[in-house]
Amino acid sequence: MTEADFIAALRHIADTPAARGLADDCAVLDIGNETLVLTHDSLAEGVHYLLGHDMADVAWKLVASNLSDLAAKGAKPVGVLLGFMLGDNDTRFIEGLTEILAAYDVPLLGGDTISAPGSPRVFGLTALGTATHSPPPSRSGAQPGDAIWITGPVGGAMMGLEALRAGAGSGAGIDSTAYRRPIPLLAEGQALAPVVTAMMDISDGLLLDASRIGTASGVTMAIESKAVPIAAPEDRRADALRWGDDYQLLFTMPAELTPPVSAVRIGTVERDHGDGPLLIDGRVPAADRPLGYRHQHLAPRHDAPQG
Amino acid sequence: MTEADFIAALRHIADTPAARGLADDCAVLDIGNETLVLTHDSLAEGVHYLLGHDMADVAWKLVASNLSDLAAKGAKPVGVLLGFMLGDNDTRFIEGLTEILAAYDVPLLGGDTISAPGSPRVFGLTALGTATHSPPPSRSGAQPGDAIWITGPVGGAMMGLEALRAGAGSGAGIDSTAYRRPIPLLAEGQALAPVVTAMMDISDGLLLDASRIGTASGVTMAIESKAVPIAAPEDRRADALRWGDDYQLLFTMPAELTPPVSAVRIGTVERDHGDGPLLIDGRVPAADRPLGYRHQHLAPRHDAPQG
Known part of the structure; x- marks a missing residue:
């Protein structure tokens, strides 16, 4: 099974x-x-x-x-x-x-x-x-026309894990804290709950998790990849959008509203015209690369990003 | 650790x-x-x-x-x-x-x-x-003078496990159902909650669990071993009193009350005169034999009674 x-x-x-x-x-x-x-x-x-x-x-x-x-x-x-x-x-x-x-x-x-x-x-x-707000936000409430927001950068956990793997401690330039000690955004979630149409935390990768909101809501999440804040070098942007473990909040909200917490707008919710749950820079994502990380069978002694 | x-x-x-x-x-x-x-x-x-x-x-x-x-x-x-x-x-x-x-x-x-x-x-x-009743019963409310009761026999899970180990299926005389499919006594627990002074389920063995009520309540649980109903041959009585996994309810109640569910009286709560939490037939249990089963390190392929 x-x-x-x-x-x-x-x-x-x-x-x-x-x-x-x-x-x-x-x-x-x-x-x-x-x-x-x-x-x-x-x-x-x-x-x-x-x-x-x-x-x-x-x-x-x-x-x-x-x-x-x-x-x-x-x-x-x-x-x-x-x-x-x-x-x-x-x-x-x-x-x-x-x-x-x-x-x-x-x-x-x-x-x-x-x-x-x-x-x-x-x-x-x-x-x-x-x-703190009832009903609590779900993944299924995103509406065409909503703006898509994220509370902060992705890719920090990826960089932290790579630093750890390279044996670089906190003294060796790259800090692994983002991987080792993720921050649950409790205050931010409570402030956002009354105003968002959909919300989730990004544990498995921004693109995969965005596609889940798209699927649950029956809409297309159109993301502008360049707008996404990343805590990684620019040449790792594509990886940062797919890596998990950052625990930022991803949410949708009517476009005319301003979020009550610090956040970056990264796209727009569109009606699904047959493109499926996710567009990246106006295109359906290529099928040859995973959008994020799922639970996997892995041999011991090999780490995998959060599944 | x-x-x-x-x-x-x-x-x-x-x-x-x-x-x-x-x-x-x-x-x-x-x-x-x-x-x-x-x-x-x-x-x-x-x-x-x-x-x-x-x-x-x-x-x-x-x-x-x-x-x-x-x-x-x-x-x-x-x-x-x-x-x-x-x-x-x-x-x-x-x-x-x-x-x-x-x-x-x-x-x-x-x-x-x-x-x-x-x-x-x-x-x-x-x-x-x-x-269903507030506050819910704890292990710590047993009072000197209370009667000690049990909702049914112990030892059935022990016999069931032994039947399984011997390869005896349900057709071979001894049925393993009591071990394989224990019954949580939800209706009984709800009926008892308003009238008991202490209650717990017996998962680790009657004597060990009774001593836990004794310790938590600061009393001595004086149990008459012959009064305990067992679902095992008489020569296995000492084992049945120590075996776990039967999930009967053990409770204490003022002696003048009659339980609202089918139960058997097996002893009396006494003030602790220095004998500790448990007496069996008036004696402090011998230290050379465990009262029940605790979590243990065990090699795989060996089963242990519920820890």
């Missing part, structure tokens, strides 16, 4: 509206007089992080990637549950976990630790938040 | 009252006008289930063990999030998942699938419920 088959089968089970067809960053559930926002993401050794990577960074990224999903819904975090597999350098994991939970004032509510021999180690996190 | 060290470090982080000191079956969180009950448990191949075991049973048990934690709080399930690692026999996993979610009318809200090479496979589940 491929991952696509498996998710299709899950989608068949997840027929409650709260699951949003498993096609959004989070589940959204009305409980009493509140709207809960829930997400669960995992990290696996050798797939989502380099073997031998500082476990404090792994803890940070595990929490940050989930909080970023809450940010995309404009949710305020209320807590996390951790699924942990014991192994090497657990003290560093605890240190990184303590740091990020303190940084965003998010309580650890519970979880589970297991001892299992073998590899890879896998860590899961469930993050729970409450919506 | 041992598991005990790791959990002690987590406890230091989890200082919100909702986490209940990581010493309860669930986190309990007031959200708006509702009380949420949250739990996360994992299953690992070779540790929590036999390698080669029917993946439909694995899915069933993953969900059942989490719903059982909700049952112990008298919660009504509102949904689950799945952390899934792709591998062999995923179709059977989907079938088992579909079965149990339909059986208890629980929606799948979301989750995450990953592809990672290697073993063991690990599956995580977060279950979310709403309290």
Whole structure:
């Protein structure tokens, strides 16, 4: 069974509206007089992080990637549950976990630790938040005529990972912080939630994630590649648009509005005239190059960008 | 870092009252006008289930063990999030998942699938419920003079596992259903929540779990071993009292009350006169034999009772 088959089968089970067809960053559930926002993401050794990577960074990224999903819904975090597999350098994991939970004032509510021999180690996190605006934004609300915006540059995580791979520490010119310690844009997401028509966080690459909004909304996302801010050399622009792990927010908004947070306009939502969910500089993207990174089978000891 | 060290470090982080000191079956969180009950448990191949075991049973048990934690709080399930690692026999996993979610009318809200090479496979589940009685029962409310009750026999899962190990299918005399398809006692938990002083589900063995209530409540749980109903031959009574995976509810209640569900009285809560959290037939349990099963490092291809 491929991952696509498996998710299709899950989608068949997840027929409650709260699951949003498993096609959004989070589940959204009305409980009493509140709207809960829930997400669960995992990290696996050798797939989502380099073997031998500082476990404090792994803890940070595990929490940050989930909080970023809450940010995309404009949710305020209320807590996390951790699924942990014991192994090497657990003290560093605890240190990184303590740091990020303190940084965003998010309580650890519970979880589970297991001892299992073998590899890879896998860590899961469930993050729970409450919506600050109801209904929380989805991927499916982009309207023809809307402007497309991004909160900041992409490509920084790519450069950071390459610095790490090259063995360059923070003292060697290129800083790896953007890869190691991504920032979940919680305040930005909360400010944007009332005004956007669609929003998501960019975890798998700008172009792939933009095409997902296009598909979910039944529109064409027309992106001007030169308008996209990048944190990489100009000759790496095409890579930066496809690389994941930056956790910027991508959103659409009526063209006459100005975003309440710092953001850069990178395109326009168009009616789908048969071109599909994405145009780059007016063209349908070439089929011979992936738009971003999906979950992949990878041999251990090889890292892959966020899947 | 041992598991005990790791959990002690987590406890230091989890200082919100909702986490209940990581010493309860669930986190309990007031959200708006509702009380949420949250739990996360994992299953690992070779540790929590036999390698080669029917993946439909694995899915069933993953969900059942989490719903059982909700049952112990008298919660009504509102949904689950799945952390899934792709591998062999995923179709059977989907079938088992579909079965149990339909059986208890629980929606799948979301989750995450990953592809990672290697073993063991690990599956995580977060279950979310709403309290039907507030505050939900904890482990810490048992009072001297209370009666100790159990909802049904222990030892059935032990016999089922042994039947499976012996290669005996359901046609060979001993049925393995109790091990393969445990029943979360949701209706019983909801009926009991308003009247119990303490409650938990027995996942790690009656004696170990009873001692946990004793410790959390600062009392001595005095159990009459002969009174405990067992689903095993009489000469296996001592094992049945220590084996996990039966998911009966263990609870304490003022002695003058009668439980609203079918249950058997197995002892009395006593003031702790220095004997510690547990007495069996009036004696402190011998230190040379474990009271139940804890998380353990185990070689793959060896199954262990629920840790």
